Amino acid sequence: MSFPQAFVDPSSVAVVGATDDRAKWGHWLATGALAGADRREVWLVNHRAVHVLGQPCRTTVGDLPGTPDLVALCVPSRHVLAVVRDSLAKGCRAFLAITSGLGADEAELAALLRESGARMIGPNSLGLFNAATQLRLAWGNFTPGRLAIVSQSGQLGSEIAGLGARAGLGVSRFCSVGNQLDVGAADVLTSLVTDEHTTTVALYLEGFTEGPRIVAALAALRRAGKHALVLTTGASEGSRRLARSHTGSLTSALDVVDAACRAAGALRVTTPRELVDAARVLDATAAPRGRRVAIISDSGGQGGIAADLATRRGLRAPVFSDRLRTGLRALLPAAAAVSNPVDLAGAGEADLQVYARVVEAVAASGEVDSIVLSGYLGCYGEDAPSLVAAEDAVVDRLGDLQRADTARVPLIVHSMSAASSAVARLREHRVPVFDTVDSAVGALGHVTRLGERPRSVPTNVRGETAVPAAGYWAARTFLTALGVAMPEARRVTDAAGFAQACAALRAPLVLKAGWIEHKSEHRAVATGLGPDSAAAAFREMYERLGPGEYVVEEQDVRPGVVEMLIGGRRDRDFGPTVAVGLGGVHAELWRDVSVELAPVDRRTAAGMLDRLRARPLLDGWRGQPAVDVEALTDAIVAVSQAIAATPGVADIEVNPIRVGPGGALAVDALVVPRGADAVAQDACETTGADGHREAIEEQEIPREHVH
Template sequence: MSFPQAFVDPSSVAVVGATEDRAKWGHWLATGALAGAGRRQVWLVNRRAAQVLGQPCRATVGDLPGTPDLVALCVPPENVLPVVRDALAKGCRAFLAITAGLGADEAELAALLRESGARMIGPNSLGLFNAATQLRLTWGDFTPGRLAIVSQSGQLGSEIAGLGARAGLGVSRFCSVGNQLDVGAADVLESLVADEHTTTVALYLESFADGARIVTALDALRRAGKHALLLTTGASEGSRRLARSHTGSMTSALDVVDAACRAAGALRVATPRELVDAARVLDATAPPGGRRVAIISDSGGQGGIAADLAAGRGLRAPVFTDRLQAGLRALLPATAAVSNPVDLAGAGEADLQVYAWVTELVAASGEVDSIVLSGYLGRYGEDTPSLVDAESAVIDRLGRLGRLGRGHRTDAARVPLIVHSMSASSPAVTRLREHRVPVFDTIDAALGALGHVTRLGGQPRPAPMTVRTGAAAPTPGYWAARTFLTALGIAMPEARRVTDAAGFAEACASLRPPLVLKAGWIEHKSEHQAVRTGLGPDTATAVFREMYGRLGPGEYVVEEQDTRPGVVEMLIGARRDRDLGPTVTVGHGGVHAELWRDVSLELAPVDRRTAAGMLDRLRSRRLLDGWRGQPAVDLDALIDAIVAVSEAIAATSGVADIEVNPIRVGPEGALAVDALVVSSTASTASTASTAEAVPETTGVNGHRKPTEEQEISREHVH
């Protein structure tokens, strides 16, 4: 169902539980509702009062002279269901439920809303606010602005609004979704796409139920020219329990959330302060087009610290060209540093206009993507009143530079400017904010915000993908996994499937040694001694007899061993996250994969550009280009395999988990030498088991296998 207009600009509002008591929610909701009485009809409901805040009260919603477009509930939990029934009978179809602690009544309430086609925000909501439509149904008030706040935690959303207000950042809309019994975060995000009063969205979530829809909504916000900032805890952690592969144990829930942010063009931050700091920059300027930053300071010490912090936040302070350095020398004393960072060496104190001259020259150079101006500017007039006018004139010039950065993307002076001032609240700092120049009172906050928004601006946008029709989910076992992967175009060694000694001897005669023997039904083979490598004519028969005697009858696989020189062992994994859908992972593979834990993850499917970017993020990336005299490997073959696995997990609904580990990549191509494909049914069954499982459990083809196979930590060998 669509997001009702009643939650945006209702024609009438009823506050049930209105009261004169300022310590109660009913007072704040009634006061806020009446503040918008010039735009809409407001009715107050209270069983025990004939009048509240000078306005008449009715005992029930049914007694109202009309049908409210929106009903706000702040009544005891036991009264919520009766009030909703009364309102539904009156014809009401939109509810805001502040009340918490409904317990078992929540299920009945959800069914009642569903049957009647009504919508509800909450229960356990902190309320609604819309500056443009004069809708205020929440505790306290908000400063109007361009930041929309959508929060699963009402109080945390309120904290974000408060931090923003103290930093000069106002709120366009506020929605505390509470328990999300009906209306969820995705509904609210979708309603913000066309909201002309919102430029940035702050989102706090503790879980990602309906996650795919949330990602789609965040992407729609990006396409509409709005920025989304996400604050979360360890969301979607439960999905890790679905993974039975190495890959699942090497990635965290937040890895999946970060991949979702990259796919949608959103940015995850760690704290409310970080969110507000990034929002302040985005409210003033577009994200920088790259990581090159100029640092201009009136103190060598402050400039040096800024340079160190910039590097730690993924920014780069490049050495200026000789031409730009010559231009700076013409403005500054001989003792000034002009290579980047720039130290004004007292020139600013001699003539405050130097701050503007230097900043304008650097901005117009085309050599940087952003500028940080750090130090005493903003405090001159505060300490020396006679300098107020001169300082204001400099700030006005910097303000004009900031406007160019916001409005003229093709102009040479479009470089975003961030100011760190030693004053927190001087008239000069206030004037900077009036010009919408982001100003911070600590350099770490300034560079932290710049680092975040630079990362947002530099995220590649995945191209729209058309997923090829998925293959049927394979039956259990390694041989079926081989068949599944070769159908995707992933090369695997020549192999034979055998079940007895005669078949094994026949297979050995048709394959080129050395050979590998595997017990195909065991998922992770090395810890159960279910794989043996390097077999030749003299050893193969004895090894098969020993393994068969120990593990019993089953489906064994004999393969030609990959002995190519100059290979790098990688892994490719894919799994279906419970909340956010299919994902793909690539990393350093082999028996030490979990030791190095060098992986990168994206939502699936991925295109070739995104797959290449995943490889670029790995610490082991240089191995692929040739290391210590080794040849470069066939990157195209590896990228093809990543794309193919990502498409397979996205298109094959019956598959929960795919792991190719290792895939051995050499100069002549990539060869997958071990694989695991888990069906959705098998994964669900595994999740349902507990740590107190029976001593042994049935294997994937009906054979018995030890309980330790279910352990999280596992190793692969060839």
């Protein structure tokens, strides 16, 4: 169902539960609704009062002279169903439910909405705000701007808005989705794609039950030229479930959320402050074209710290060319450092204009993608009033630079002053300025990642693959059909068959109990078998584990191999994922894994390998030869395609896949089908955002409701 215009710019609003009591929700919603009375009809409903805020009140929605386009509910939970029925009978089809604590009534309410084709935001919502349409149905006040906030937690969304306001960042739209009984975050995000007043979107969610829809909406925002910043707390319930494969214990919920953000071209941040800092930069300037950053400071210590922080954020401070260094030496004292970081060595104190000259020279060089100016600028006029005019002139010059060529070399300023007139003037020029260097560099690191090209998502997924039977032999058959190379092998069930297999294969050999999933943990694998040891090994294993499907393989004894792991998993919330990491029996110890939504193409698979701490092992480490990374990349792509194309499979694990100079060979594998329990879990919905709310007493909706 589409997102109703009634949630964006309703033609009329009814506030049910309106009151004169400023301590109650009904007062805030009524006040906010009346603030837009010159744009829309506003009706107030209270079964006890005749007048609220000087306006006439009706007893019920049914008594209103017209049909409200949007009904805001802030009545006690026991009255919600009756009010909704009354409103539906009146013809209303859009609801904002502030009320929480509906309990079992939520199911009946959801059924009522479905049957009538109505939509609802909430229950347990903090409300709605739209600066462009004068729609304010929420607790608190909002400063208009270009940041849209979509939050499952109303109070956290309110905190983001408040932090933004204090930093000079305003809100275009605010929507607290609450329990998402009907309207979910994906619906709101989709409605923002065409919102001309929004340039950046802040999303806070505690669960991603509509993962694919959310990814699609975030990707649509990216295509529309808008940036999305995602904040969450651990999120994907499906990823907290440990699968039977090792991969399930190696990846976390946040790994999958990060993968979803990469697929959508969005960015996950970890705190509301980080989100607001990044949004401030995006509100003022374009994202950098790359990771090359210039550090300019009037203190060697501050410049060094900024450079260290930049490296930790994935930025690069390249050494400047001879030409640029020569130009900077002409502007600075002999003691100045000009390689990058640049240390002004006191030049600013002699002539404040040197700040602007150096920044201009570096910006025009073409050698960097962004600039961090760190230190005392912003404090001169604050400490010495006679320097106010001179400092303002520098700030004006930096502001002109920020506007030039749409600021394709963004400037971020760290000032030791938090609120001087020069700092205020920088903000007026839309130059992002921070009072700590870690905030400045952290925000730049975030927006730089947002400016990078999002990962490509293949559309040519192979046709659906049949779900293999249980056991290692079936897993081998499944993987070899995908093009994943495995050793020569035979399937046996008795001593005679085992002897025939040994005669047909090249020693040394490996014996495996094919029906046991984690073989080394159950002594269900024997390696290095030759003519003298093979028969005894089979006899011992058979007597201990009993009859079953055994597999005899040629053992991979190539020198110079690296053991890796490839895993495909079906996350309950986001769907198919693929992971690659350091494999073998120590995989859980090192926990060195990269995750993406599946399927992936070769470029994305190669990027997954580049993110691994173990990446140098693949290129040759301490005299070892480089291994066949192309073959490993092919296997990653194949597993990703298979998990995406086989809905009946929950997990695919290839561990280890031994990668050497001459190719990649998978020497153990596990394929786990999806059971009835997984299907049932897919059908479940997560609980509401803030389940600890207490029921609302008669006309009492306390401020604590938003916690």
